[in-house]
Amino acid sequence: MTYDVxxxxxxxxxxxxxxxxxxxVHSGEILGILGPNGCGKTTLLKHLNRNLVPGxxxxxxxxxxxxxxxxxxxxxxxxxxxxxxEIKFAFTVRxxxxxxxxxxxxxxxxxxxxxEGIIDTALMRTGLQDFGGRYINExxxxxxxxxxxxxxxxxxxxxxxxxxxxxxxxxxxQFETLDLIYRLSQEDGLTVILVSHDxxxxxxxxxxxxxxHDHKILCCGTPEETLTPENMRLVFGVDAELGTDSKTxxxxxxxxxxxxx
Amino acid sequence: MRAKRASKIVxxxxxxxxxxxxxxxxxxxxASRSLTVRxxxxxxxxxxxxxxxxxxxxNATRIAIGFFVGAGLAIAGGVMQAMFRNxxxxxxxxxxxxxxxxxxxxxxxxxxPFIPTIIAMPFLAFVFCFATMFLVYSLARTGGVTHTETLxxxxxxxxxxxxxxxxxxxxxxxxxxEGIVFWTMGSLSNVSWEDIMFVAPAIVxxxxxxxxxxxxxxxxxxxxxxxxxxxxxxxRVRLILLLASSLVTAAAVxxxxxxxxxxxxxxxxxxxxLGPDNRTLLPVSALGGAVFLIGCDYLAHTVxxxxxxxxxxxxxxxxxxxxxxxxxxxxKSEIGWS
Numbered sequence: 001m002t003y004d005v006x007x008x009x010x011x012x013x014x015x016x017x018x019x020x021x022x023x024x025v026h027s028g029e030i031l032g033i034l035g036p037n038g039c040g041k042t043t044l045l046k047h048l049n050r051n052l053v054p055g056x057x058x059x060x061x062x063x064x065x066x067x068x069x070x071x072x073x074x075x076x077x078x079x080x081x082x083x084x085x086e087i088k089f090a091f092t093v094r095x096x097x098x099x100x101x102x103x104x105x106x107x108x109x110x111x112x113x114x115x116e117g118i119i120d121t122a123l124m125r126t127g128l129q130d131f132g133g134r135y136i137n138e139x140x141x142x143x144x145x146x147x148x149x150x151x152x153x154x155x156x157x158x159x160x161x162x163x164x165x166x167x168x169x170x171x172x173x174q175f176e177t178l179d180l181i182y183r184l185s186q187e188d189g190l191t192v193i194l195v196s197h198d199x200x201x202x203x204x205x206x207x208x209x210x211x212x213h214d215h216k217i218l219c220c221g222t223p224e225e226t227l228t229p230e231n232m233r234l235v236f237g238v239d240a241e242l243g244t245d246s247k248t249x250x251x252x253x254x255x256x257x258x259x260x261x
Numbered sequence: 262m263r264a265k266r267a268s269k270i271v272x273x274x275x276x277x278x279x280x281x282x283x284x285x286x287x288x289x290x291x292a293s294r295s296l297t298v299r300x301x302x303x304x305x306x307x308x309x310x311x312x313x314x315x316x317x318x319x320n321a322t323r324i325a326i327g328f329f330v331g332a333g334l335a336i337a338g339g340v341m342q343a344m345f346r347n348x349x350x351x352x353x354x355x356x357x358x359x360x361x362x363x364x365x366x367x368x369x370x371x372x373x374p375f376i377p378t379i380i381a382m383p384f385l386a387f388v389f390c391f392a393t394m395f396l397v398y399s400l401a402r403t404g405g406v407t408h409t410e411t412l413x414x415x416x417x418x419x420x421x422x423x424x425x426x427x428x429x430x431x432x433x434x435x436x437x438x439e440g441i442v443f444w445t446m447g448s449l450s451n452v453s454w455e456d457i458m459f460v461a462p463a464i465v466x467x468x469x470x471x472x473x474x475x476x477x478x479x480x481x482x483x484x485x486x487x488x489x490x491x492x493x494x495x496x497r498v499r500l501i502l503l504l505a506s507s508l509v510t511a512a513a514v515x516x517x518x519x520x521x522x523x524x525x526x527x528x529x530x531x532x533x534x535l536g537p538d539n540r541t542l543l544p545v546s547a548l549g550g551a552v553f554l555i556g557c558d559y560l561a562h563t564v565x566x567x568x569x570x571x572x573x574x575x576x577x578x579x580x581x582x583x584x585x586x587x588x589x590x591x592x593k594s595e596i597g598w599s
Contacts (some may be wrong), residue, residue: 049489107477
């Protein structure tokens with residue numbers, strides 16, 4: 001087990017965003033958190049590395065309360081790829097990836113030889129080995145996303161949090177990104193928690209799905225258990241059903257249209 | 262790639278050190294009948310004439326204050342630009358300089374109980390500068406968070422208000438008008454070693470504090486969310502940086518008045534040349550700011566000697582702006598800021 005979340009509550013300016021969430025995250029799984037915009041899924045993700053402090057309840061990471069951990073120690077275990085990665089400054093790709101080593105370095109210290117090796121590996125695994133000297137502000141959205149993933153890998157994390165990893169990406173880049181994540185979880189046993197509203201993409205890659213509806217967990221389990229036509233109608237307002245891609249044999253979602261009455 | 266960058270940094274630092282020696286020798290040589298560099302070196306080696314010794318000693322205070330003020334303003338400006346991810350951020354935009362001007366103007370015009378007249382002006386400038394930062398910061402804070410845009414706009418509004426009050430005080434100041442006007446244009450003259458003993462430690466401590474967080478600041482330039490994910494306590498680091506940059510700015514302006522443009526363009530110049538990494542940018546900017554300010558002070562003394570010593574703020578803008586525009590136009594790609 002990695003995360004154990006009890007009765008997590010959060011309010012933003014008196015408006016409830018999370019109303020008592022209870023769930024567990026298993027080691028090595030890819031968990032997809034699904035829900036419409038504004039349902040609180042990004043807020044939930046931000047609680048998992050204490051970028052937000054809960055209004056109630058607690059988040060246990062490997063048995064210890066996040067509130068009692070140093071932010072730095074959380075960053076040694078949990079890496080994140082946040083939404084929106086527009087970067088105005090001319091840092092090189094390598095500069096950015098090297099930042100992933102920050103939680104492990106002493107104040108003022110630069111990268112050690114060991115750090116450099118980890119940075120090289122992170123660049124290699126994301127296919128960026130020839131891009132180290134490129135300027136981040138001159139790259140496309142998809143390339144920047146890969147750089148941020150490489151930075152997250154340089155943290156040598158056990159858990160990777162991703163907020164809308166496919167948003168604003170070309171369709172082919174969406175597949176490349178998620179294929180990469182899938183490979184990492186297979187090869188390293190990396191636990192991945194991703195937040196998205198992209199049904200077909202998530203279903204293809206996730207082991208388990210958590211559906212958020214009205215600031216609460218509607219259900220959590222395998223795609224077959226959770227993504228029933230009734231649930232998808234309720235949460236997303238679509239007429240949809242789970243199916244199999246006839247060419248790849250993988251799970252997909254057929255979106256028939258908006259849910260009519 | 263990295264070797265190339267390292268050699269670029271070394272070359273820049275070497276050039277700045279050479280320039281620093283040069284501007285220091287020039288600054289030391291200034292007098293109504295300027296000394297030759299040879300005479301200055303004689304004094305420094307301990308066998309100058311009695312008169313030349315006095316000249317060099319008098320000029321040395323301007324070098325000392327110029328060094329600390331130039332370095333401090335450049336670091337504070339660089340930190341503010343990075344922290345707010347805004348190319349226009351500087352002690353001016355946040356209203357710190359106008360606040361200091363208001364304090365100085367009050368110190369010049371009125372006798373304040375319990376504050377000795379001799380230190381009233383720098384003391385009030387310092388206090389008002391710091392107080393303005395707290396005012397702007399607390400006004401811009403809504404619901405526990407501070408948005409950069411709100412902060413900058415609040416700074417601009419408070420700055421306008423403070424400037425209006427300074428204008429009003431200038432208008433009613435009568436025979437003290439000259440004092441206020443000159444203060445708002447800056448000058449390295451009339452600073453004593455005792456003043457420097459107060460200014461220098463404040464600037465050194467504040468600058469060290471800012472440079473301690475250079476790595477965290479790099480992460481914050483990518484985005485606050487990224488920095489938090491990397492384990493940086495963003496709100497704490499930002500508060501420390503804000504306090505340190507205000508301390509440095511307040512100390513810098515308290516005795517020499519408002520010196521424009523150093524905090525804005527010096528960090529930009531070196532960001533264009535060396536890239537955005539604050540671990541090199543901040544110390545190199547400090548050195549560059551010091552060279553720039555001492556050089557400008559020498560020019561202020563010599564460029565129109567028929568009219569006496571020009572306010573240094575006139576020179577910093579006149580020299581700095583064209584070079585900055587040249588750099589902006591010359592670069593092929595958006596290096597440093599896009």
